[in-house]
Amino acid sequence: MPRRCAAVLGRPIEHSLSPVLHRAAYAELGLDWTYEAIDCGVAELRGVLAERADWAGFSATMPLKHALLDAAAEVRSVAAAVGAANTLLPGRRGWIADNTDVAGIVAALAEYAVAPDSVTVLGAGGTAQAALAAVLALGVDEVIVLVRDAGRTGALMDTAERLGTRVTLGALDPASAGLGAGLLISTLPDGAADPLAARRWTAAQTVLDVVYSPWPTPLAAAAGAAGAKVVSGALMLLHQAAVQVALMTGADAPLGAMRVALETAAPGCGV
Incomplete structure (x- = not known):
């Protein structure tokens, strides 16, 4: 060749x-x-x-x-x-x-045998849009999306409409009930999810953080310390x-x- x-x-x-x-x-x-x-x-x-x-x-x-x-x-x-x-x-x-990116997220979660019954996505950019399609492939068509700026969610909501996914929007807040979902996918840039590390996580949860450098992120470290499955964004990067x-x-x-x-x-x- x-x-x-x-x-x-x-x-x-x-x-x-x-x-x-x-x-x-x-x-x-x-x-x-x-x-x-x-x-x-x-x-x-x-x-x-x-x-x-x-x-x-x-x-x-x-x-x-x-x-x-x-x-x-x-x-x-x-x-x-x-x-x-x-x-x-x-x-x-x-x-x-x-x-x-969709295939990358699905394959990364498959390595940890993740089969979520509830999903929360952090962020509303291009990777968050891909996350909606990825979790739909896993059988989840209702998703909570937590964002820093509700005025910048138009493209994501358009994605949800095309996919037939029901999205509930909420503010990115450490006290949000949406953070208790079985699967949390953070598509936020480096440092933006750090305040969530103070939240109480559980061993029943899985956290995929697309940030992989440095790893673990404060969010990933906190969730892992509680016994949660933690999936690195590097694994998504590899598969995509x-x-x-x-x-x-x-x-x-x-x-x-x-x-x-x-x-x-x-x-x-x-x-």
Whole structure:
């Protein structure tokens, strides 16, 4: 297979571990491919893509998960339902937007055999939208969503309507009854969930925190100390990247090699 190029786009992007994962996959598959991290905001996205029209694909993180939909010529069903994308693939008519965050969340929870009867999601961004689709795949169609700003929930509520999920909105407050759900998924940025560490957690709960550096987060540490199952965002990152590798290369992703590379690059990250 000829040498090909791929990359992760976002801002900030220096912290991304996606290059570690994808490069490990290419090495294990024997592919002479490159994978870069490219600083890119919404305003620069179309230009960056136009200059790399022959590339094998892109991963994307903040602030591009909504912008990818507008930049794509085609949007696959999962990304359309979620209303956010984290993957671009080359197509005959242009870029194809897809979403592997949903599969990443489902696979991460599956490693811990999580089968929730109640779910609360923290945050309302692109990852929170993917979380709604992921828990629907697990059979949960009623979700509590706790947010810092109720005025920024429009996109998430649109996602819920497309999925047929019933969402109850509430304020992000350590005293919220919603924090007692069987599964809590925090999609908040680093530090935003720290005040919740003071809450009383239980061994009957599972907490997935998408923040994985440093790990454990104060929220994860508090929940783990109470005996709860704690799932690192690094595990979600691993699984969503594995799906991207398969989509871009056409080969089964070498999950074991990718896991080892991630643990080597970020020891103790929870994978």
